[in-house]
Amino acid sequence: MDKTNTSSDRIFAKYWIETAFPLDDAAAIMAGEQSTGTFVRVPGETDELRERYAARVEHIVELGAVDSPSLAGSGLPKKHTGPVLRRTAEVTLSWPIENMGPSLPNLLSTVAGNLFELKPFSGLKLLDITLPPAFLSAYQGPQFGVEGTRRLTSVHGRPIIGTIIKPSVGQSPDQTAAQVKMLAEAGVDFIKDDELQADGPHCPFDERVPAVLRALNEHAERTGRRPMYAANVTGEIDQMLRRHDLVVASGGTCVMVSVNSVGLPAMTALRRHAQVAIHGHRNGWGMFSRSHATGMSFIAFQKFWRLAGIDHIHVNGLHNKFCEEDSSVIASACECLTPMFPAPHKGCEIMPVFSSGQSARQAPDTYKALGSMDLIYACGGGILAHPAGPAAGVRSLHQAWEAAAAGIPLAEYAKSHEELRSALEAFAA
Amino acid sequence: MDKTNTSSDRIFAKYWIETAFPLDDAAAIMAGEQSTGTFVRVPGETDELRERYAARVEHIVELGAVDSPSLAGSGLPKKHTGPVLRRTAEVTLSWPIENMGPSLPNLLSTVAGNLFELKPFSGLKLLDITLPPAFLSAYQGPQFGVEGTRRLTSVHGRPIIGTIIKPSVGQSPDQTAAQVKMLAEAGVDFIKDDELQADGPHCPFDERVPAVLRALNEHAERTGRRPMYAANVTGEIDQMLRRHDLVVASGGTCVMVSVNSVGLPAMTALRRHAQVAIHGHRNGWGMFSRSHATGMSFIAFQKFWRLAGIDHIHVNGLHNKFCEEDSSVIASACECLTPMFPAPHKGCEIMPVFSSGQSARQAPDTYKALGSMDLIYACGGGILAHPAGPAAGVRSLHQAWEAAAAGIPLAEYAKSHEELRSALEAFAA
Numbered sequence: 001m002d003k004t005n006t007s008s009d010r011i012f013a014k015y016w017i018e019t020a021f022p023l024d025d026a027a028a029i030m031a032g033e034q035s036t037g038t039f040v041r042v043p044g045e046t047d048e049l050r051e052r053y054a055a056r057v058e059h060i061v062e063l064g065a066v067d068s069p070s071l072a073g074s075g076l077p078k079k080h081t082g083p084v085l086r087r088t089a090e091v092t093l094s095w096p097i098e099n100m101g102p103s104l105p106n107l108l109s110t111v112a113g114n115l116f117e118l119k120p121f122s123g124l125k126l127l128d129i130t131l132p133p134a135f136l137s138a139y140q141g142p143q144f145g146v147e148g149t150r151r152l153t154s155v156h157g158r159p160i161i162g163t164i165i166k167p168s169v170g171q172s173p174d175q176t177a178a179q180v181k182m183l184a185e186a187g188v189d190f191i192k193d194d195e196l197q198a199d200g201p202h203c204p205f206d207e208r209v210p211a212v213l214r215a216l217n218e219h220a221e222r223t224g225r226r227p228m229y230a231a232n233v234t235g236e237i238d239q240m241l242r243r244h245d246l247v248v249a250s251g252g253t254c255v256m257v258s259v260n261s262v263g264l265p266a267m268t269a270l271r272r273h274a275q276v277a278i279h280g281h282r283n284g285w286g287m288f289s290r291s292h293a294t295g296m297s298f299i300a301f302q303k304f305w306r307l308a309g310i311d312h313i314h315v316n317g318l319h320n321k322f323c324e325e326d327s328s329v330i331a332s333a334c335e336c337l338t339p340m341f342p343a344p345h346k347g348c349e350i351m352p353v354f355s356s357g358q359s360a361r362q363a364p365d366t367y368k369a370l371g372s373m374d375l376i377y378a379c380g381g382g383i384l385a386h387p388a389g390p391a392a393g394v395r396s397l398h399q400a401w402e403a404a405a406a407g408i409p410l411a412e413y414a415k416s417h418e419e420l421r422s423a424l425e426a427f428a429a
Numbered sequence: 430m431d432k433t434n435t436s437s438d439r440i441f442a443k444y445w446i447e448t449a450f451p452l453d454d455a456a457a458i459m460a461g462e463q464s465t466g467t468f469v470r471v472p473g474e475t476d477e478l479r480e481r482y483a484a485r486v487e488h489i490v491e492l493g494a495v496d497s498p499s500l501a502g503s504g505l506p507k508k509h510t511g512p513v514l515r516r517t518a519e520v521t522l523s524w525p526i527e528n529m530g531p532s533l534p535n536l537l538s539t540v541a542g543n544l545f546e547l548k549p550f551s552g553l554k555l556l557d558i559t560l561p562p563a564f565l566s567a568y569q570g571p572q573f574g575v576e577g578t579r580r581l582t583s584v585h586g587r588p589i590i591g592t593i594i595k596p597s598v599g600q601s602p603d604q605t606a607a608q609v610k611m612l613a614e615a616g617v618d619f620i621k622d623d624e625l626q627a628d629g630p631h632c633p634f635d636e637r638v639p640a641v642l643r644a645l646n647e648h649a650e651r652t653g654r655r656p657m658y659a660a661n662v663t664g665e666i667d668q669m670l671r672r673h674d675l676v677v678a679s680g681g682t683c684v685m686v687s688v689n690s691v692g693l694p695a696m697t698a699l700r701r702h703a704q705v706a707i708h709g710h711r712n713g714w715g716m717f718s719r720s721h722a723t724g725m726s727f728i729a730f731q732k733f734w735r736l737a738g739i740d741h742i743h744v745n746g747l748h749n750k751f752c753e754e755d756s757s758v759i760a761s762a763c764e765c766l767t768p769m770f771p772a773p774h775k776g777c778e779i780m781p782v783f784s785s786g787q788s789a790r791q792a793p794d795t796y797k798a799l800g801s802m803d804l805i806y807a808c809g810g811g812i813l814a815h816p817a818g819p820a821a822g823v824r825s826l827h828q829a830w831e832a833a834a835a836g837i838p839l840a841e842y843a844k845s846h847e848e849l850r851s852a853l854e855a856f857a858a
Binding site (some may be wrong): 101325 | 746
């Protein structure tokens with residue numbers, strides 16, 4: 001996308017499309033549907049009005065043709081005869097910000113509203129958005145981001161080593177606190193609730209969180225190290241704000257939210273209220289991403305949530321247990337560390353969270369591809385299932401990242417580092 | 430889905446899946462991921478805990494096999510050899526409500542969270558959910574629904590005839606009010622903002638809505654008829670509540686919200702505060718629905734929003750300008766009118782809103798398929814582009830629905846009904 005346009009007062013959105021319509025017509029239909037349009041031109045729709053408020057087609061880049069439609073239900077141009085040529089293309093549209101004002105919910109309806117269902121398209125995906133800095137007057141963006149998360153965890157010069165409380169559900173508050181104590185003693189920097197652990201009657205938030213944070217407070221007094229605990233506050237708005245306050249009152253430094261489950265306005269409300277970091281969990285993301293032909297890219301998705309105020313977001317991990325390719329994982333993570341607005345505006349960079357089947361083994365590839373130590377590296381089995389115990393699991397991760405930073409192959413570094421050697425044996429590819 | 434289970438304290442979710450794994454294994458992986466599971470069994474995961482909290486596989490109904498994977502990125506079982514048989518099936522899982530409590534955001538993370546991305550699946554779609562009535566203790570459901578909307582509009586025995594203000598953006602508050610006055614005088618029952626009309630500087634909400642409602646108040650005083658105006662309050666939570674209050678203070682009876690743009694907790698907060706009907710706009714729905722192999726069905730989708738408190742929801746219309754088939758439109762509309770909970774509990778029925786390229790022409794097919802007059806039938810060009818003007822457009826719609834109700838073919842009824850005859854000529858199929 002043409003980044004020179006970001007200083008204007010227009011919003012840009014780039015799409016991948018697949019259509020049997022002439023590309024100019026297809027792009028004009030998208031622009032019409034998402035601004036002034038209806039299927040008949042109505043009396044009030046003057047040329048001046050169209051010039052000022054209609055979405056503009058900025059660029060069309062034709063890509064290859066496809067043999068068959070990716071999605072069912074699309075149509076052909078009215079006067080079409082002969083064989084169907086179904087083209088793909090990248091289309092960039094733009095809107096004046098005055099159409100909706102700097103409002104994330106209304107922006108979403110504009111760039112990702114009805115147009116996915118338009119008849120001419122057998123595929124349409126939102127790839128990227130570029131917003132004018134006017135949005136920074138209405139939204140706060142991340143409060144802690146990369147630097148603030150490092151400050152709160154006192155971890156510098158290496159990734160923040162994280163883990164997840166498992167089993168996801170079923171443990172009592174005291175059992176959870178005992179597991180957290182064990183993980184803190186093992187040297188973990190960051191511990192999160194599972195997204196399925198919320199406020200069930202067997203493990204109420206109001207009992208679990210003070211119990212866990214008491215354990216971490218005692219650990220901090222004893223050792224001087226305070227791991228960050230991301231307490232899952234996902235719920236109704238009043239619940240989230242109240243739970244946030246309990247986290248703060250109990251000495252916590254982070255809350256976790258399932259972003260798709262709460263929506264943008266709830267996140268904005270939480271951010272305005274927040275005194276601690278907001279850990280964004282993207283569960284449900286598959287609905288937007290699993291089809292190549294509909295939904296939106298993570299590049300576009302995470303910009304909404306960064307502006308709304310998250311400090312961390314999950315990006316999956318290399319060689320993960322899900323369907324996502326490694327290249328997509330790395331593109332997502334890189335984007336989190338890329339400014340959304342040009343200097344001197346706030347860039348809204350956030351911490352990418354790598355997780356899903358991670359262990360010492362993926363550290364070198366992750367570092368090589370990301371080119372940064374600014375990440376949360378979350379391991380479940382990669383810590384808990386280490387043959388010599390969780391503390392050895394954490395040490396194996398430190399060693400793996402030391403090796404990655406120094407450009408030394410893991411197998412080589414493992415010769416002089418016992419915990420790494422065991423990890424490589426235990427977590428064979 | 431087995432409706433006899435609805436009186437229990439379990440949550441049921443039915444999925445369509447496509448997988449190269451044995452179906453029992455695939456279903457067990459879904460259940461594990463969405464409850465206690467991780468990729469290694471951890472020490473705290475006792476048999477008792479699994480028995481009590483693990484999701485259960487309730488039913489598996491095998492469907493046909495497919496030749497090639499619907500979605501890319503899926504995997505094969507570890508020890509797989511020989512040719513791949515990729516089966517499809519319907520799988521029903523259940524969870525105890527104590528896993529997450531009666532919380533819609535946490536329910537969404539549970540039934541529509543990480544599982545879409547699981548490696549064994551080349552397709553996975555949420556088809557339906559069945560909730561225990563305990564959710565009615567935490568959520569209010571629709572405040573007005575079908576009967577309340579009829580009461581507020583004084584329309585009985587026929588569909589509520591609606592229309593949309595167009596052009597979507599660009600008109601001033603006074604121009605908008607003048608258009609609404611004209612539509613009211615034409616006899617329309619229901620008028621809505623476009624979802625792209627929010628609070629832009631050229632048509633601020635705080636000027637548009639009082640101007641529109643003044644026009645409707647004057648119309649009501651003059652005629653005794655008060656059309657419902659769905660003012661688009663979509664925005665941040667504080668904005669939505671304040672805008673709602675301005676609607677009430679100005680004499681309005683409805684607010685409109687783009688449901689996907691605001692999320693469940695914001696809707697719940699609005700519902701708790703609301704004194705008027707909530708018109709749900711589903712823009713962005715295509716992201717959930719366009720692929721047959723991921724996302725969720727409208728059947729499942731609308732249950733979340735009904736419980737959160739909407740009174741109306743868009744369902745597209747027959748012969749629409751989008752990609753959706755007529756059978757899908759009708760299934761959606763029927764579901765809106767079907768109770769979500771068994772009597773004596775509240776059923777949470779809501780008004781389906783038919784729109785997109787609608788005119789007199791679709792009335793008989795719509796009535797025949799839906800078997801009810803309980804709908805909002807929204808026409809843009811079908812009213813405004815009627816050759817004899819908007820009032821004749823509205824009359825043509827009344828006549829079409831009279832004919833539908835009486836089982837008289839439109840062409841026959843048109844012989845004695847001038848406006849219907851013109852409509853059928855103007856809006857040829």
